[in-house]
Amino acid sequence: MPGIEKLPIEETLEDSPQTRSLLGVFEEDTAAISNYCTQLYQAMQRIYDAQNELSAATHLTSRLLKEYDKQRFPLGGDDEVMSSTLQQFAKVIDELSSCHAVLSTQLADAMMFPITQFKERDLKEILTLKEVFQIASDDHDTAINRYSRLSKRRDNDKVNTSAVEDVYTSRKKQHQTMMHYFCSLNTLQYKKKTALLEPLLGYMQAQISFFKLGSENLTQQWEEFLGTIGTSVQNQRAGRTAKR
Amino acid sequence: MPGIEKLPIEETLEDSPQTRSLLGVFEEDTAAISNYCTQLYQAMQRIYDAQNELSAATHLTSRLLKEYDKQRFPLGGDDEVMSSTLQQFAKVIDELSSCHAVLSTQLADAMMFPITQFKERDLKEILTLKEVFQIASDDHDTAINRYSRLSKRRDNDKVNTSAVEDVYTSRKKQHQTMMHYFCSLNTLQYKKKTALLEPLLGYMQAQISFFKLGSENLTQQWEEFLGTIGTSVQNQRAGRTAKR
Numbered sequence: 001m002p003g004i005e006k007l008p009i010e011e012t013l014e015d016s017p018q019t020r021s022l023l024g025v026f027e028e029d030t031a032a033i034s035n036y037c038t039q040l041y042q043a044m045q046r047i048y049d050a051q052n053e054l055s056a057a058t059h060l061t062s063r064l065l066k067e068y069d070k071q072r073f074p075l076g077g078d079d080e081v082m083s084s085t086l087q088q089f090a091k092v093i094d095e096l097s098s099c100h101a102v103l104s105t106q107l108a109d110a111m112m113f114p115i116t117q118f119k120e121r122d123l124k125e126i127l128t129l130k131e132v133f134q135i136a137s138d139d140h141d142t143a144i145n146r147y148s149r150l151s152k153r154r155d156n157d158k159v160n161t162s163a164v165e166d167v168y169t170s171r172k173k174q175h176q177t178m179m180h181y182f183c184s185l186n187t188l189q190y191k192k193k194t195a196l197l198e199p200l201l202g203y204m205q206a207q208i209s210f211f212k213l214g215s216e217n218l219t220q221q222w223e224e225f226l227g228t229i230g231t232s233v234q235n236q237r238a239g240r241t242a243k244r
Numbered sequence: 245m246p247g248i249e250k251l252p253i254e255e256t257l258e259d260s261p262q263t264r265s266l267l268g269v270f271e272e273d274t275a276a277i278s279n280y281c282t283q284l285y286q287a288m289q290r291i292y293d294a295q296n297e298l299s300a301a302t303h304l305t306s307r308l309l310k311e312y313d314k315q316r317f318p319l320g321g322d323d324e325v326m327s328s329t330l331q332q333f334a335k336v337i338d339e340l341s342s343c344h345a346v347l348s349t350q351l352a353d354a355m356m357f358p359i360t361q362f363k364e365r366d367l368k369e370i371l372t373l374k375e376v377f378q379i380a381s382d383d384h385d386t387a388i389n390r391y392s393r394l395s396k397r398r399d400n401d402k403v404n405t406s407a408v409e410d411v412y413t414s415r416k417k418q419h420q421t422m423m424h425y426f427c428s429l430n431t432l433q434y435k436k437k438t439a440l441l442e443p444l445l446g447y448m449q450a451q452i453s454f455f456k457l458g459s460e461n462l463t464q465q466w467e468e469f470l471g472t473i474g475t476s477v478q479n480q481r482a483g484r485t486a487k488r
Contacts, residue, residue, distance in 0.1 A: 005319050029319040036315050040308055046301035050294050057290035064284055065444075071280050075249050075273040075433060082437055089444050096451060189319060193326055200309075200333050201470070207340060207458075208466055214451075215459035222452055226445070 004189045007182040013175055026185045027130070033192050034123050041115050044199060048107050055100035062097055065090035088225055095218060103210040110202025118195040126188060129181040136174040143170040248433045251426040257419055270429045271374070277436050278367050285359050288443060292351050299344035306341055309334035332469055339462060347454040354446025362439040370432060373425040380421040384414040 007026055011019040068086045076082075143166040150156075150163045251270055255263040312330045320326075387410040394400075394407045 025318045029317055032315060032317050036308075036312070040305070043301060043305040043308055047298065047305060050298035050301050054291065054294035054298060057287060057294050061284070061287040061291060064280075064287055068280070071276060073273055073276050074269045076436075079437075082440075086440070086444075089448075092448070192320075193323075196326075196330070197473075200330075201473075204333075204336070204466060204470065207462075211455060211458040211462065214455040218451075218455065222448060226448065229441075229445075 006186050006189070009179055009182050009186075012178040012182060015175075015178065023182075023185075026189075030123075030126055030185060030188055033188065033195075034126075037115070037119060037123065037195060040196070040199075041119050044111055044115055044203070047203075048104070048112050051100065051104050051107055055097055055104050058093060058097035058100055062090050062094040065093065085229055088228070092218070092222060092225055095221070096214070099210060099213050099218065102213065103206055106206035106209060107203065110206055111199040114202065115195070115199040118191070122188060122191060122195070126181075126184050129177070129184050133174070133177045133181045136170070136177040140167075140170040140174040143167045250430050250433070253423055253426050253430075256422040256426060259419075259422065267426075267429075270433075274367075274370055274429060274432055277432065277439075278370075281359070281363060281367065281439060284440070284443075285363050288355055288359055288447070291447075292348070292356050295344065295348050295351055299341055299348050302337060302341035302344055306334050306338040309337065329473055332472070336462070336466060336469055339465070340458070343454060343457050343462065346457065347450055350450035350453060351447065354450055355443040358446065359439070359443040362435070366432060366435060366439070370425075370428050373421070373428050377418075377421045377425045380414070380418040384411075384418040387411045387414040 005026075007022060008019065065086045068090075069083055143163070147163040147167045150160055249270075251266060252263065309330045312334075313327055387407070391407040391411050394404055
């Protein structure tokens, strides 16, 4: 399919069975997009929630390590090597939790925001317009019915005029809401690809930044830090052995 | 504090107030370690659960993208560019979810396993031994009381002998359980540093592997892939413009 299909807005005035049939196809397509996007939205919401929880849990772990010095351990509470090692762990894990927090923010902005907008604004707008159009169609049907019943006994000019006016205004209303509804359905066909691709690109960019941030800044620091721990553990062992 | 403090096992037979007072200090230290480790265990469990959830949610997102082709979209369902783009997203996100799964496994083995063992085996053993020692002490006190009451009226040799035997066996039992309890409390002093450092080192190693795996394998593929998307989106745009 090379181009994007359109509902013919110029056909809304005639409102033929062919137009209604085409509308049915667009409505079915919209329902399928809406269903698929909602599933994707839920999966992305799970990723986002899990990422936030991971960020919070990592931060909590770092905080607990920082609080090691404040614990009251009657024995060996003043072990400086242990204490400074845990402080270094706390620092590095805190940096990692900052990376997670940056990732969370990026996911919020570049993934959750566009897909939520599409779901809550574009898809909801179509549902609202569908209802409005349904009400306008029903009102029009009622006016037509009233008019056709009245037209058999042409006795009351005032009632007749009122019925004709009703048909006119309800027809106009239906035409307007139908054009509006068609417009929204057509716009959705243009938006649907972006709606899927934008949050995915946002997700990928956020992950790439996260891996870059993590591997460039943190791992180098970590290797140095793990080297330091290794040295201090060895020193402690040597000290203990010498004292025996 | 250079060395590690010890409860003197050779003093368990005499069981002096000084020894009991020192035992109290060790019990207080053990309670503090237990409390701190439990908090750290809970924070690590949160990290682990969040990591598992993130892994599962990422996998679900990849699966949803793979299922795009199976969706029934009445309009534009046979758009090959969109379809292949989403399949590539699915593939890359699936690889990312594999990295997350590897991280989950490493966290399970190198972080959760050692801290769970320490909490469920070492710390629980001490609680059990404390109870056993308390029961043996109570039994011993009962036997001593019975003996001291009997000794005032030396009329029944059989009862006397039984009371002496009771004091002997309960004293022996109490001595044995006290030695066992002291041993465990001393062992904990040796284990407590490893118990804190081992899961933290496991966590760090797992994170380093994750960042290496992610940045070395994935990001290069991703950059190529994002380049490909850029090109195909441009081609699609150019095609659409040419057709107009």
